Amino acid sequence: MRPKFQNISDIVIEKIKSGELQPGDKIPSENELIKFYNVSNTTARKSLLEIESRGWAKRIKGKGTFVLNRTVDHHLIRTLGSIYATRRGFHESLLAEGFKPHNLVLEKTILDDGISSEIGGKHFIIDGPVLKIHQLRYADDEIIKDETKYISLKMCPKINRMPTEISYFKVYESTYHLRIEEVKQTLSVEIIQPDSEINNFELTKPTPMFILDSSVICKDDQIVEIERSYYRGDKYKFAIIANPDYNDVH
Template sequence: MLPKFISISETIIDRIKKGELLPGDKVPSENELISTYQISNTTARKCLLEIESKGWARRIKGKGTYVLNRTAEHQLLRTLGSIDSTRKGFDESLKIEGFTPKNIILEKTILLDGISSDIVGKHFIIEGPVLKIHQLRYADDILMKDETRYISLKLCPKIDRLPTEISYFKTYESDYGIKITDVKQTLSVDIMGPESALNNFDIDKQTAVFILDSAILCGKDKVVEIERSYYRGDKYKFAIIANPEYNSSVSSFNLDKNKD
């Protein structure tokens, strides 16, 4: 008969293989294992060490144990409509999955006249001044995301002085005391060619790209951030959470098969 910590760890690894626990998801904690399986602290600790030693998860000190990304060719799964996923931010999500993030800033400037964007059929506006950050985001030296973010400097003064690898969502909440009420997102698909002026991926053939437009709201018509990002179609999969709850509000998500 297998030791108890082995059988329990294999049960959790099987959940990972089946997709019940996805890359970046938190593995049950020691206390959760103790409660679920009626085991000792020592056995629970051995379970987590076994899962980690087999390469299925990684322990991050002070945070917990997270499922690693073992997909081929660095393919990443991202969840739309998830406040928790948005709160983590790009760099933290990659670290949790076992990748090394890197960011290259192409532009960081202040726009005095503001910015606007059409998302889920509605026009969203941030009045100036607005911080514009355009950066390329890498996982293990592979360019994954071409991101342009616009942030209200009226709502977040001096945020331009902070490093760009932070989770901006967390910063809005913790540093500026902003209560996020909604996240609007539209995902579309386009074909990007080598000759495209938007091709920062250095692709040498026509490649599908995901285009994510989003707006983060902190009131009925108050927008703290607008984002437009390009994701490599061969490196990403997107999952959708329907009707997620966040402070009694519902995030909106729309999928366009073709970009207008």
């Protein structure tokens, strides 16, 4: 008869294989396994260690155990419309999937006149002063994202003193106590040529690029952040969360 902890680990691993748990997702905690399967803390702990030892997950101290990215080509799956994914941030998401993230800041400056951007046919404006951060994002030693953010210094004073690998979304909520009402996002695709002036990826051949434009909207339609980012099309897959509005169902 197989030990109970192995049966539990098999169940969790099967959820990972089926896609029910995606790379970077947090798997049930020790306490959750104890409660759900009615087992001892020793059995629950052994289950988590078994999942990790078989290469399906990784424990991050103080945060939990997360599903590793085991796709053959290491495609990164990102979900549009997910506040949870946005709140977690790029750096933390890569750590959770088992990658080593780091940033190369190309520009960090303050724009006194503010910024405007068109997203989905609508203009979004942030009055100055605005913090501009342009950085390249790495997974292990490969550039996978070229990111430019514009952040309101009126709404977030002194945010320019913070490190750039933070989850800015979390900081808006926890440090500046902003209430995020909505995140507007549009996704487009463009082929980037090696000699293009926007090729910061060290590309040697034409490569499809996802272009994500987004705006973070707070109470009274105040815009705290505008972002334009390029994601390597050969490294990313995007999913979309659709939340049906049942008030519109008749």
